[in-house]
Amino acid sequence: MQQLIECVPNFSEGRDLNVIKQITDEIENVEGVRLLNVDPGKATNRTVVTFVGTPEVVIEAAFRAIKKAGELIDMSKHKGEHPRMGATDVCPLIPIANITMEETAKWAQKLGERVGKELQLPIYLYEAAQANKSRSNLSVIRAGEYEGFFKKIKLSEWKPDFGPAEFDAIRGATVIGARDFLVAYNVNLNTTSTRRANSIAFDVREAGRVKREGNPITGKIVNDKDGKPVFIPGSLKSVKAIGWYIE
Numbered sequence: 001m002q003q004l005i006e007c008v009p010n011f012s013e014g015r016d017l018n019v020i021k022q023i024t025d026e027i028e029n030v031e032g033v034r035l036l037n038v039d040p041g042k043a044t045n046r047t048v049v050t051f052v053g054t055p056e057v058v059i060e061a062a063f064r065a066i067k068k069a070g071e072l073i074d075m076s077k078h079k080g081e082h083p084r085m086g087a088t089d090v091c092p093l094i095p096i097a098n099i100t101m102e103e104t105a106k107w108a109q110k111l112g113e114r115v116g117k118e119l120q121l122p123i124y125l126y127e128a129a130q131a132n133k134s135r136s137n138l139s140v141i142r143a144g145e146y147e148g149f150f151k152k153i154k155l156s157e158w159k160p161d162f163g164p165a166e167f168d169a170i171r172g173a174t175v176i177g178a179r180d181f182l183v184a185y186n187v188n189l190n191t192t193s194t195r196r197a198n199s200i201a202f203d204v205r206e207a208g209r210v211k212r213e214g215n216p217i218t219g220k221i222v223n224d225k226d227g228k229p230v231f232i233p234g235s236l237k238s239v240k241a242i243g244w245y246i247e
Contacts, residue, residue, distance in 0.1 A: 207234065
């Protein structure tokens, strides 16, 4: 029985339709791949692409798309509301039919190794593809974003899984992994305050919020014995959340 996986790469370009088209053309040029959806966002300056096929052709299409994005997108000039660290910011694989999560994770690892080696791009594995659970959460990996990664990548605990431990000023770095289906939606609040929006996000997301002395928003951050911030878990398991302002 035919194995099928879905790939949902997020590219750091949501405004220039010509750039987006060049990237999706690379995907559609791979025989056996079906492009399901292209969802650009102007405020986030980010496009989510969805395609499906057998593992071999999906990996080939993902590789070509990552390569093309790195040629067309200059991260040093990128601005957008969504957290990001690379031209191809994240590239998850999702098991669809006749394939396990474990098998899908192995394909993600193969893709990461190929991109790191052939494109000389820093690659981080996440979710099911990452054996080190202290760095398997996307938001933890991406913390500091593009601007902070020039220093972060030099830390021994943040050495890339594949590719050089040098941050690429043009292409940034890419996170590749395997996960289950994800449902994404926005809630519009009657406020322009990102502080209020983030406060709600921190309360509901699994990662929670940093613990503080006194005032939960402005108080002094509480650190553990290793000097790292203590987190108060949020109320909803497996939920990720963030607040941003969209004009």
